[in-house]
Amino acid sequence: MQTHLTGRDMITPDEWTDDEVNTIFEVAFDLKRKRALGEPHALLRDKVLAMMFFFSSTRTRVSFEAGMAQLGGHAQFIESRTTQISHGDTAKEIGEIVGRYCDGIAIRQVDWGVGNQYIRDVAQASRVPVLNMQDDWYHPFQALADMMTVFERFGRDVRGKTLNMSWAYASSYQKPLSVPQSLITLATRFGMNVRLTRPPEFKLMPEIMDLAADNARKSGGSFEVMDDFDAGFAGADVVYPKSWGATMTTTDMEESKRIGDQYKDWIADERRMEMALDHSIYMHCLPADRNIEVTDGVIDGRHSAVYDEAENRLHVQKAVMALTMR
Structure with a gap:
């Protein structure tokens, strides 16, 4: 210490x-x-x-x-x-x-x-x-709470565990990039295999992407970018589907919303949770757009860790x- x-x-x-x-x-x-x-x-x-x-x-x-x-x-x-x-x-x-x-x-x-x-x-x-x-x-405090929750569920050695940080559709507003950016740079420091799954218009800052990749190299983990929503869930230990704005594509929030509207089927539902590992956990920083970003069955279901995550x-x-x- x-x-x-x-x-x-x-x-x-x-x-x-x-x-x-x-x-x-x-x-x-x-x-x-x-x-x-x-x-x-x-x-x-x-x-x-x-x-x-x-x-x-x-x-x-x-x-x-x-x-x-x-x-x-x-x-x-x-x-x-x-x-x-x-x-x-x-x-x-x-x-x-x-x-x-x-x-x-x-x-x-x-x-x-x-x-x-x-x-x-x-x-x-x-x-x-x-x-x-x-x-x-x-x-930063959301990412720290997220990692504390992962440690509680899987132990302090999470090397080799797969975390899928994914974009998901939400209609409420164009949310900041800060949650996914903080989590991918922190999780890669602990040797996790981190996936960033998002439509092509929903990129993160290049500095953050470079740092996550560098952290993964140093820790023995991995960092990959995917654009297939279902594939991001497959075999994952942790799934974290949430929305953020297309800020790296446009700073016009109305245009960002129009882009997002193309991907309304990017919702965390029971079928997709079944694609993750049986012991997998669903995480979200909250508030979530219920039955738009995530179904009630997932956020209130057996995989959900959102309340422990919020407490942390x-x-x-x-x-x-x-x-x-x-």
């Missing part, structure tokens, strides 16, 4: 070493055990986390607020439209000033071409850790806060 993480930003686990990432999991499992046993763990007593949201949230807000309370601290919910950001507060000023009031700053800003840079600008100006609650590039958001977030905000 690493013990030198106080003050570190968490913008993406890609910027943390393997030892440091494994330390997160060690602490997360310990904190989950403590919560299950009712053992107090007020490791951040009197600490304050500022949570700034530029985008709506359910799991992220609730889990960060609950996590800070369980660690003995306090979380401030700040909706960006209630601030002076639209009247001139810059990222530098947010970092400088909020970082003097609070002991950590968490930000969700997913606007395309804006979010990641904004969080990095705040972090550069802040004297306290900045935690990325999701941006246009990354969703709490534990990995507490681990990172405890490690960085002391």
Whole structure:
């Protein structure tokens, strides 16, 4: 375990070493055990986390607020439209000033071409850790929770296990790329055989693709790109079909929707789950478009791990806060 993480930003686990990432999991499992046993763990007593949201949230807000309370601290919910950001507060000023009031700053800003840079600008100006609650590039805590869930189901050695990160159709809105991008770069670090299954218009960023391929080479796993939805399920241990926008093809969200409408048959259903291994798990970051992106029979069925996955958001977030905000 690493013990030198106080003050570190968490913008993406890609910027943390393997030892440091494994330390997160060690602490997360310990904190989950403590919560299950009712053992107090007020490791951040009197600490304050500022949570700034530029985008709506359910799991992220609730889990960060609950996590800070369980660690003995306090979380401030700040909706960006209630601030002076639209009247001139810059990222530098947010970092400088909020970082003097609070002991950590968490930000969700997913606007395309804006979010990641904004969080990095705040972090550069802040004297306290900045935690990325999701941006246009990354969703680090979701990926950490995803891997924790995989470890719970298959053990800590997941080398050779197959994870299918797949696009699926959704009609609600054009979702960010950040979940698939974060998961493929993290899972490939642990020697998994990672498939990225998507229609040709739904590419991910080339930098992310290169990193996933490099991680797979170093870990002894594999990384492949597929465009056959059914084939992605075949023989998989973990299936993770979810929607994201065709942002690498067009930044016009209406055009992205029109492209997606060509693939309405990309739905996770019972027939496709039968193509995966019998012990396979279905994962999704939620919310899912029920009976459009995934059938009720799958998301509520025996393969589903979505609620354990959602719970693990709490534990990995507490681990990172405890490690960085002391």
